[in-house]
Amino acid sequence: MPTYPSRVTVYEVGPRDGLQNEARHVPVEDRVRYIEMLADAGLPFVEAGAFVSPKAVPQMAGSDEVLAALHRKESVRYPVLVPNERGMERALAAGASDVAVFTAASESFTRANINATIAESIENFRPVARLAQQHNIPVRGYVSTALGCPYEGYVAPEAVVRVASALVELGVWQVSIGDTIGVGTPAGVEAVLSALVSEIPADMIAVHFHDTRGTALANVLTSLQMAITTVDSSSAGLGGCPYAPGASGNLATEDLLYMLHGMNIDTGVSIEKVAEASFFITGALGRRPESKFLQAFAAGARQADAAH
């Protein structure tokens, strides 16, 4: 039988990737409270905002105010997304100590999403990486559409390796491999991760799955079997699927934690406290959580112990 890591790092993206795809805009005060609740739950990474155009992504406006108001814990890192040098300068001015950059494995997607080729997007990160190095700030890199593209369909694992390797050469400490439209299955995950680990150490790779077709946890399981130990997720499953409004998007943090804890894999995170944060933010958004765990909880399911 396959073996599993004894500990997994859960990288929380709800306050950024989650909220930026929600229709309702959450005020700074509630975003701060949400981030602090997630940090109090024991999550080691809570992505806190984005220094992108407030016209393009109004949900992330005021990310500087969020960072200013936040009571940061020493044990937690609060990365913010920066698209380019200008964004990096704003993030630095706001006191960011962790940043992330974002590109994709599919040319059509990158063109539609940021109006650039993949190569151009990497070039845009060069001054970001330079500033980050000067200020001793770790940079994470996202590679989206790694398991399929809404325009091109199939994405070759070699394309994912090429982009991820370019990010690593730029100096990112971790690449997050994203199934942006939630089409991946364990076979695709195995193909992409097999190709990646031949070029990049497994401990520099994170996985970021969407549960649009219900395969996210199966994809996590396959990733764990391939020695990946960092998994992205979004509390309450916030974010939905930008390419199919009404469908599920980000893997919910509670669902991930339920599976990991049931497998005796340590995360250091309290599922109950994450659930509190999720109920708080879905209240602010006026919507129900996408998380199956929270839906069962809200329906009054007895949390009987799983057999292990």
Add this chain to the structure above:
Amino acid sequence: MPTYPSRVTVYEVGPRDGLQNEARHVPVEDRVRYIEMLADAGLPFVEAGAFVSPKAVPQMAGSDEVLAALHRKESVRYPVLVPNERGMERALAAGASDVAVFTAASESFTRANINATIAESIENFRPVARLAQQHNIPVRGYVSTALGCPYEGYVAPEAVVRVASALVELGVWQVSIGDTIGVGTPAGVEAVLSALVSEIPADMIAVHFHDTRGTALANVLTSLQMAITTVDSSSAGLGGCPYAPGASGNLATEDLLYMLHGMNIDTGVSIEKVAEASFFITGALGRRPESKFLQAFAAGARQADAAH
């Protein structure tokens, strides 16, 4: 890396296990049409009804009429559930050619569910098995609460093995191991299946997962890695969770098919035709499908090819 079977048998339980847990009662005519649509989709097993008390389970009343009206395909088997000798006699009179019996691995659950001990429930099946043998009718056995019990919590794998072995001794051709309340994780599945396959050949074991906490497909993946090749599912995820109204229950057939097909595992089933059956029956029930695949489909998601 783990290996997977090249072919998996999908055992459809929507018209029985699904419908019997839905609040709205579907008339015989629509149940017949639903079953025929599922059979036309290529599903090799479509559980068609139950010969239980119509007072206790009004949703299954008229199962004799369903069998009488059904245009059966040679390539498809249409099992019906029978709780005891009386039910078996009614099933035989109605022309059933495949039956299933139902017990559990937890004493508290069996007591609450059928007001009997596990041993008594097995004794009840003895005359059923005798009649089945006389009429050359295959019997399937369900073992529910195999991954956890709503009353007792943890269920020991040895208890599951004991009940499954008793059913095999009675002559069932297959045991379906059920996570009735959807609490299982891959660790629990591995523990239970490891214990089972030391006593019962893997090709006599089916798995029946509920997606109440989102783990069903991860649990399927683990089962496939342990050489299990029959998986139960319910079109549209019909059935819900009887122990948490509003929460998800049965793994949806479409979600299962999406993952299997994405892994190049053959099922012989058309996901599009199952989806048609699911939209037909959820229309009759006046509810939306629980299947994530169908929710994505309904939301207009492009069915981009998964990378494989």
